[in-house]
Amino acid sequence: MAGDTVDRKPLDRAAVLDLVRTTLGDILEIDPASISEGASFGEDLGADSLALIELVEALEQDLGERSAGFRIDDEDLEDLKTVRDAVDYVLAKL
Numbered sequence: 001m002a003g004d005t006v007d008r009k010p011l012d013r014a015a016v017l018d019l020v021r022t023t024l025g026d027i028l029e030i031d032p033a034s035i036s037e038g039a040s041f042g043e044d045l046g047a048d049s050l051a052l053i054e055l056v057e058a059l060e061q062d063l064g065e066r067s068a069g070f071r072i073d074d075e076d077l078e079d080l081k082t083v084r085d086a087v088d089y090v091l092a093k094l
Helices: 013-028 049-066 083-093
Strands: none
Touching (some): 013 049, 013 083, 049 083
16 A cells, blocks of 8 residues: 555645645636735635635645545635635645
8 A cells, every 4th residue: 555645745835825826816817926825815816706616626626636535615615715714724624
């Protein structure tokens, strides 16, 4: 079972932030570099609830490959107001 550890090293904060920014940039069709960690999804980025659901689905798919069973609970979604909130949440769940 030595192969089980392949690509399972823990993600650091910078890697999670990059993943969230890149995914959000694709969804919102904006430059990921323009997304700051303190940006709010609604006010700063203009992301609606559908965009946030797309973000959650993309993160679950990508992170589910690294951390079996990774999920963002629906009831937690309303607490995620900023990019920082999302990064903190993902790091806590990993």
